[in-house]
Amino acid sequence: MELKGGANVGQATIEEVPMRESLEHKLGFAIENKWLLREAMVSGAYKAEHQDSEPVSNERLEVKGRAFMKLFVAEYLFRNLPEREGGMTKLRSALTDWKMLVQVADELGLEEHIVMGSDEKRDSIVNRQRSKAIALRALVGAIYQDRGCETARQFVVENIISHLDEAREKPPGQTAADRFKCEAERRMGLVPKYRLNGKRNTGKKKRIVVELCLGGSVVAEGEGKRRSAAERSAARKGLRAMGWD
Amino acid sequence: MVSILTTQREYYILRPIGSFNKSDKYKKGGIGIEDEINGMMEMRSELEKEVGYVFSDVAYLRRALARLPRAEGILEGDIAENERMEFLGDAVLEAIVIEGLCEMYPHPGNEIEKIKMGLVSEPMLAVIAREIGLEKGPWATRRGLKAEIAADTVEALIGAIYLDGGYEAARQFIEKRILCHASESVRNELYKKPTERFREQALNRLHVNPTYRVEGKSKTKSSSQIVLGLYIGSEKVAGGEGTNRRIASWRAAMNGLKAMEWN
Numbered sequence: 001m002e003l004k005g006g007a008n009v010g011q012a013t014i015e016e017v018p019m020r021e022s023l024e025h026k027l028g029f030a031i032e033n034k035w036l037l038r039e040a041m042v043s044g045a046y047k048a049e050h051q052d053s054e055p056v057s058n059e060r061l062e063v064k065g066r067a068f069m070k071l072f073v074a075e076y077l078f079r080n081l082p083e084r085e086g087g088m089t090k091l092r093s094a095l096t097d098w099k100m101l102v103q104v105a106d107e108l109g110l111e112e113h114i115v116m117g118s119d120e121k122r123d124s125i126v127n128r129q130r131s132k133a134i135a136l137r138a139l140v141g142a143i144y145q146d147r148g149c150e151t152a153r154q155f156v157v158e159n160i161i162s163h164l165d166e167a168r169e170k171p172p173g174q175t176a177a178d179r180f181k182c183e184a185e186r187r188m189g190l191v192p193k194y195r196l197n198g199k200r201n202t203g204k205k206k207r208i209v210v211e212l213c214l215g216g217s218v219v220a221e222g223e224g225k226r227r228s229a230a231e232r233s234a235a236r237k238g239l240r241a242m243g244w245d
Numbered sequence: 246m247v248s249i250l251t252t253q254r255e256y257y258i259l260r261p262i263g264s265f266n267k268s269d270k271y272k273k274g275g276i277g278i279e280d281e282i283n284g285m286m287e288m289r290s291e292l293e294k295e296v297g298y299v300f301s302d303v304a305y306l307r308r309a310l311a312r313l314p315r316a317e318g319i320l321e322g323d324i325a326e327n328e329r330m331e332f333l334g335d336a337v338l339e340a341i342v343i344e345g346l347c348e349m350y351p352h353p354g355n356e357i358e359k360i361k362m363g364l365v366s367e368p369m370l371a372v373i374a375r376e377i378g379l380e381k382g383p384w385a386t387r388r389g390l391k392a393e394i395a396a397d398t399v400e401a402l403i404g405a406i407y408l409d410g411g412y413e414a415a416r417q418f419i420e421k422r423i424l425c426h427a428s429e430s431v432r433n434e435l436y437k438k439p440t441e442r443f444r445e446q447a448l449n450r451l452h453v454n455p456t457y458r459v460e461g462k463s464k465t466k467s468s469s470q471i472v473l474g475l476y477i478g479s480e481k482v483a484g485g486e487g488t489n490r491r492i493a494s495w496r497a498a499m500n501g502l503k504a505m506e507w508n
Contacts, residue, residue: 059354067343074336078329085328
């Protein structure tokens with residue numbers, strides 16, 4: 001049997017997915033190619049740590065799963081909703097953003113099946129959530145490759161598109177920065193500016209500090225790992241400082 | 246069987262250049278409506294030949310072409326449908342390209358993603374639009390076609406093929422017109438940044454990491470310019486300039502690839 005995923009059947013050292021049967025029970029069907037299922041559940045970080053024994057990770061399946069998830073969601077919206085293109089784009093991104101994927105992965109109880117690197121196990125919750133979202137995408141890719149288009153579509157419809165109402169209720173994807181800009185223009189006719197106020201190096205971690213200015217005076221200050229994060233926190237503080245939230 | 250009604254509506258998109266006011270011409274008794282429809286159908290089949298797919302429901306094709314300049318103002322009602330179709334076509338295109346690339350190449354996921362980006366980019370799709378004759382046909386004005394509209398129309402066309410003929414039909418079109426460009430991109434590693442390509446080549450062949458040094462900077466109120474030199478060890482290989490560091494370093498790396506004949 002040909003394995004497009006790249007897993008090597010001959011390699012007896014590879015183990016199966018943790019608690020494969022319970023995962024298949026959750027899915028409601030079995031994946032015939034066990035190595036494919038394993039591939040979908042191995043995170044890139046684990047592969048990097050075990051380069052000798054682990055030949056594959058879920059990177060490739062993730063790319064595939066992401067594309068087909070996008071297609072299934074787009075087609076469902078196209079066929080079932082009268083929305084215009086802009087509305088559909090918003091709904092699709094609300095359905096496939098990583099927050100939603102993490103939620104779906106939690107509903108499926110995916111975490112216990114993921115083969116994670118030691119960093120992900122120990123480290124911040126963000127890393128773990130990221131690998132959950134990736135594993136879910138890879139799972140869609142594996143289902144597509146193993147069971148075909150229709151099963152994968154059904155999986156996406158049942159598990160992701162079923163959150164359509166939630167996605168609709170999600171506040172329109174406005175960031176704090178967008179909101180601050182809107183309010184400032186409406187109430188004061190001013191355009192807010194973000195000014196880099198310095199980079200702080202505390203030990204290993206680099207922090208970026210940004211000032212939010214409105215018409216020459218500093219309204220708030222934000223700090224973060226990246227400039228975008230710093231601006232976001234500055235805008236959030238600014239909204240609070242001006243009493244606009 | 247296509248009803249006369251559909252074909253008449255379609256006339257507005259598929260009419261030849263120069264026959265603008267339909268009613269006037271028929272009053273003069275110039276060309277019979279039969280001829281017009283026949284001529285139009287011929288052009289439709291020309292497009293279908295280039296696309297490699299024959300539509301069973303022409304309404305899909307009509308909607309896919311509704312944003313082309315000649316159809317503008319006449320098919321207003323179809324614009325929204327056209328945009329919806331483009332939304333679907335974009336997703337179809339991406340999925341089929343990714344699937345094809347995954348089958349053809351063993352590259353890791355992030356590189357597959359990068360190769361895809363090149364294949365579904367606006368300039369690429371505009372080239373496809375030219376190849377299938379959207380630009381010179383009766384659908385475009387004499388000024389030609391904006392790349393943006395051309396690319397959107399190709400996506401809408403893919404959506405239309407998908408709706409009319411299913412996944413397989415869309416896959417055939419994409420394989421024939423788009424995926425065939427992948428091998429060039431992969432062979433020459435065009436999907437990588439030039440700086441990345443130069444660094445890899447330098448490391449592989451000479452085991453040295455190239456460096457970029459700022460050789461000149463000028464900044465006026467309205468524009469800024471930066472000149473970079475690309476060095477291997479202490480030897481200057483090439484130079485590049487641009488409005489910012491990134492562009493300058495890309496140019497330098499491209500010049501460097503050329504100078505070292507590593508292309």
